[in-house]
Amino acid sequence: MKSDKKIAVIDFGGQYAHLIASRVRRLGAYTEIVSNEESIEKYKEYSGIILSGGPSSVYEPDAPLLPDAFFELNKPILGICYGHQLLMQKLGGEVISSNSKEYGPASLHLLRNESSLLTAGVNDQTIVWMSHGDEVTKLPPGFSVKGESEHCRYAFVSNETEKKYGIQFHPEVTHSIEGGKILSNFIEICGVANTWNLKSFLDQEIAVLQTKVPVGKNVFLLVSGGVDSSVAYLLLAKALGKERVKGLLVDTGFMRKNEVSDLKANLNSMGFDLTVWDASEAFYSGLKDKSEPEEKRRIVGDLFLSVQAKAVESMKLDSDNWILGQGTIYPDTIESGGTKHSHKIKTHHNRVPAIQDLIEAGKIVEPIADLYKDEVRELGKMLGLPDFWIERHPFPGPGLVVRMIASKENRGEKILPRLEALLTSRNKPVGAGVLPIQSVGVQGDQRSYAHAAVLSDPGKSWKELDEISILITNSIKELNRVVFMPGVSQLPSRFAYTELKMDQAHADLLREADAIVNRIIFEKKIHKEIWQMPVVLIPASLKEGTYGIVLRPVESREAMTANFYEMDISILSEISAEILKLEAITAVFYDLTHKPPGTIEWE
């Protein structure tokens, strides 16, 4: 049930716009995403407005703006990051490109003698998440500073009389420890507390599905076995009845060890009408020599569609009467450039053009496309999905395809001297190297494709490793990741590069390494502390003709941001030793990068 009391999030394209909306809904207020090009009348419908972050700079000629009349609206406004800068600039302040770009945690210091409704109940010293390259240097009339951080003088400013607030940090990400409190306070300020919850989403979505899939038509759902497609299935079955929903699992050849057989047994026991279609040959031959991350994703997306068409034919489903169902969730949409201003970070396989065409033709339903992972899990609980299923780590649709880095050799020769100089100047005695390949990351809301720094094992604490990692990615933009080699005190002068093909042999090698990791993290019962743990096969190692494995365990809530997980060292040593027993693997790397600046997956 939609409330007439609602909050708008104006989307300036940051990856965070939808996250803000989702957070605010979870805090109990109905929220809608709105473009910055709506009429003033539209904005008047809302009880309060949040201006999101975004990849642009307010002083650029084509920066997304808002009309002057917007700033005269007599409503609470909260500007976040880009939104803060826009608010400041439009009201008469000043914004410039900052010398020191800031990505990562920062300590916000609230000024005691300057109280604000927005930070009521928040500690005077609190950790917030920063991600910006521009900064405000002069405030508009009527505004005063309420909080500052080491590198940001105007981290939090407000005009309390007009209920206008500007914050440079991101309260919507869980790394901003008291971000939820700040957003709750804004909801209070807008007078819309307790107007929305997930149960009301469920009721609404059931009604929507019953209209979208009229009696006589059925849904044919692509099942991956993960939480998302399972919850999508249960939701569709609840709305339409089990007999109207049929599942298809496409075996791409890039699934995990024993995954398909386990899944089939589990899904069948839950009453799913599931067909498994083995398409591994088509996927191996389509991807064999491909190295570009975006091209690989596009091929996977296209193959999914053509395989599905074949499967439909063989299953004798009349395509006029069947609609395609998908368990797409919010991050899949938003990080594929799903909103107008966002930079494309990755094309998720279920957002390739052919699928977009189907969506536009109305032949697809995506019942959980507005939800984040934690909401999907909670909805799964409400729909009766067993706990062990809900606890499964998320697994990307393209599977191991995005965890086999087949990129060409690229040494980035000039980076190492700069890296070494940086570490020396900051007195960090640790061996350093650079991997001869690049991986995908996200810096300042934009996609990056850059190298990873490698550190020897300095025997230091996770905290110290974290500091070195943040220092490196903040200082050298050609590096978007930092990994270290557990137990290795001396790095080679040069890492070996061995071409990696997207074929069955290499997929089998990764499957073995991945199975070792999963066995150990379940045995040691740390799988619940880890949100997701990609195990990545890379063409860089210590010996020609062999490969490396990257361990990428992260803590996250919604995949939009993540922290690397600090694993117990004895467990890490055990995992590393077990993996190194595989003959074709001679190097194990542990990823020390948060998101941003690295994405969770390496591609």
Ligand code: XMP
């Ligand atoms: P990144 O790597 O962008 O991942 O930080 C965020 C979350 O999305 C998953 N992921 C995908 N899921 N299709 C999917 O269905 C994809 O193409 C895809 N790529 C990444 C990733 O595993 C993480 O949970």
